[in-house]
Amino acid sequence: MMEITGTGIGQGVAVGPVVRMAERLPEPVDRPSHLDPEREGERARGSLSVVAAELANRGAKAGGAAKDVLEAQAMMAEDPSIIDEVTKLLATGKTAERAVYEAFAAYRDLLVGMGGYMGERAADLDDISQRVIAHLLKLPAPGVPNPGHPFVLVARDLAPADTAMLDLDQVLGLVTVGGGPTSHTAILAREKAIVAVVGAADATALADGDTVVVDAAAGLVVSTPTPEQLADANARIAERAALQAAPVTPGALADGTPVPLLVNLGSAEGAVEALRLGAEGVGLFRTEFLFLDHNTAPSVRDQQEHYTKLLRAFAGKKVVVRVLDAGADKPLSFLNAAHEENPALGLRGIRALRHSEVILREQLTALAAADAATDAEVWVMAPMVATVEEARYFSALAKELGMRVAGVMVETPSAALIADRVLAACDFASIGTNDLTQYTMAADRLLGTVANLQDPWHPAVLRLVGDVGAAGAELGKPVGICGEAAADPLLAVVLVGLGATSLSMSPSALADVRASLARYSPDDAKALARAALAAEGAAEAKRAAEAAASEITASRATAS
Ligand SMILES: C=C(OP(=O)(O)O)C(=O)O
Numbered sequence: 001m002m003e004i005t006g007t008g009i010g011q012g013v014a015v016g017p018v019v020r021m022a023e024r025l026p027e028p029v030d031r032p033s034h035l036d037p038e039r040e041g042e043r044a045r046g047s048l049s050v051v052a053a054e055l056a057n058r059g060a061k062a063g064g065a066a067k068d069v070l071e072a073q074a075m076m077a078e079d080p081s082i083i084d085e086v087t088k089l090l091a092t093g094k095t096a097e098r099a100v101y102e103a104f105a106a107y108r109d110l111l112v113g114m115g116g117y118m119g120e121r122a123a124d125l126d127d128i129s130q131r132v133i134a135h136l137l138k139l140p141a142p143g144v145p146n147p148g149h150p151f152v153l154v155a156r157d158l159a160p161a162d163t164a165m166l167d168l169d170q171v172l173g174l175v176t177v178g179g180g181p182t183s184h185t186a187i188l189a190r191e192k193a194i195v196a197v198v199g200a201a202d203a204t205a206l207a208d209g210d211t212v213v214v215d216a217a218a219g220l221v222v223s224t225p226t227p228e229q230l231a232d233a234n235a236r237i238a239e240r241a242a243l244q245a246a247p248v249t250p251g252a253l254a255d256g257t258p259v260p261l262l263v264n265l266g267s268a269e270g271a272v273e274a275l276r277l278g279a280e281g282v283g284l285f286r287t288e289f290l291f292l293d294h295n296t297a298p299s300v301r302d303q304q305e306h307y308t309k310l311l312r313a314f315a316g317k318k319v320v321v322r323v324l325d326a327g328a329d330k331p332l333s334f335l336n337a338a339h340e341e342n343p344a345l346g347l348r349g350i351r352a353l354r355h356s357e358v359i360l361r362e363q364l365t366a367l368a369a370a371d372a373a374t375d376a377e378v379w380v381m382a383p384m385v386a387t388v389e390e391a392r393y394f395s396a397l398a399k400e401l402g403m404r405v406a407g408v409m410v411e412t413p414s415a416a417l418i419a420d421r422v423l424a425a426c427d428f429a430s431i432g433t434n435d436l437t438q439y440t441m442a443a444d445r446l447l448g449t450v451a452n453l454q455d456p457w458h459p460a461v462l463r464l465v466g467d468v469g470a471a472g473a474e475l476g477k478p479v480g481i482c483g484e485a486a487a488d489p490l491l492a493v494v495l496v497g498l499g500a501t502s503l504s505m506s507p508s509a510l511a512d513v514r515a516s517l518a519r520y521s522p523d524d525a526k527a528l529a530r531a532a533l534a535a536e537g538a539a540e541a542k543r544a545a546e547a548a549a550s551e552i553t554a555s556r557a558t559a560s
């Protein structure tokens with residue numbers, strides 16, 4: 001038995017055999033081959049066609065959009081001009097591995113030079129090149145493995161594209177060595193309800209085939225568990241399944257005070273599942289995920305189409321759309337391609353949009369058009385606001401372009417500290433606890449090494465949330481929470497006690513948070529908030545809230 005600690009994502013538990021993600025291959029050494037070019041040519045062509053067949057096969061199995069992508073990749077692997085280039089390189093005495101590497105690299109540079117749609121295919125070529133070289137070297141193909149049975153994926157880290165493509169029938173759980181709790185890998189894992197532990201530095205010790213229990217609620221990975229641990233994990237899996245099957249009701253405290261439960265979405269695709277789980281609307285639509293792999297600004301028409309699809313799905317419900325949040329962990333080259341030493345403190349969010357106002361205007365125009373054509377209640381908000389002047393600027397522009405309700409995200413300590421003035425300049429605030437924690441604690445949300453500091457339970461963060469809540473109550477303006485903190489069932493109650501009027505989270509967290517809110521009255525929530533606020537640190541705040549919660553439950557048990 002071995003226990004590995006990390007940051008758990010969500011409350012789930014998974015049990016299964018480990019399959020490790022193969023590391024990226026090193027560049028093949030440029031040394032003369034000891035085979036003749038004909039023999040090397042046979043090796044290269046053989047591996048190219050095996051990889052092409054594999055990709056086509058995977059495409060056929062996957063269906064949908066993945067099928068088109070994989071089939072296009074399969075064709076690239078057997079492109080005659082690539083094979084010609086490889087043959088030419090082999091004639092100079094290179095090995096098949098090196099020739100494949102160089103031919104794909106040259107083709108890749110050509111595509112990058114063309115830019116636009118062609119440029120975007122460069123990463124696909126890298127992937128093929130890696131696969132062919134792996135086949136030549138008889139090594140496992142890099143990327144997400146496909147062992148043909150359900151497994152727990154262990155990886156150094158996962159690209160957002162890899163996370164987005166995971167086959168959830170096969171991947172029971174995810175353990176990454178790197179990554180913080182609010183990295184986008186973690187956010188996507190949460191959105192897809194993958195049981196995950198990230199920032200598990202010692203996960204490098206896990207080997208293929210080891211049975212592990214991934215306990216996200218405890219932030220633990222247990223390898224070769226005891227029979228008792230296994231039985232306990234399986235019982236918890238069954239318990240959670242029962243909770244997920246409980247009836248979906250609107251979010252409310254024990255006395256019936258409504259706390260609307262909204263969802264964070266990155267694309268319209270998640271709408272059906274979110275509604276099934278009881279989403280009362282969308283509290284954060286992250287528009288940048290639609291455009292992360294584009295290197296030009298999306299057209300107004302394309303955007304309008306995306307937004308219309310989303311708004312239609314949520315007809316009659318509130319949908320809060322965030323304008324593009326580029327920079328730092330969400331790079332968008334068309335908004336800011338400049339190198340920055342500290343991108344989290346750089347030209348990002350509303351700052352980048354102001355710098356390229358035409359992109360912001362186009363986005364608001366597309367959104368207003370989608371709003372006019374549908375029946376959802378659309379609110380729009382700006383990310384990374386740090387000044388009252390930015391709030392005023394955004395609100396005025398949004399209204400000028402036809403939006404009815406415009407607000408800001410409170411993600412910087414400055415916006416929280418003068419929330420009364422920020423809120424006076426717009427219609428609502430939505431607290432992004434991921435960035436607010438990053439900036440309050442001065443701890444990069446992408447860095448596993450400082451993950452222990454990225455804890456929204458920290459009383460410094462909670463105090464800022466309380467300040468925003470108080471300003472909202474004073475001005476009669478809504479204060480939502482859309483950072484991952486809202487997905488923690490007990491912290492959600494604390495946030496309501498601090499003045500949050502709605503909570504937005506990944507759909508997979510709705511059932512846990514709904515059940516938790518229903519256990520406490522508004523006064524209870526305030527008591528939990530007071531207990532957490534008075535603590536010394538994050539861990540103490542959590543323990544204080546847990547103690548206050550137990551007391552409330554105990555006093556209720558004696559009263560009844
Ligand atoms: C919700 C937030 O925005 P994102 O995670 O997309 O930066 C946040 O910062 O809490």
Ligand SMILES: [Mg+2]
Binds near residue numbers: 383411432434435
């Ligand atoms: Mg943010």
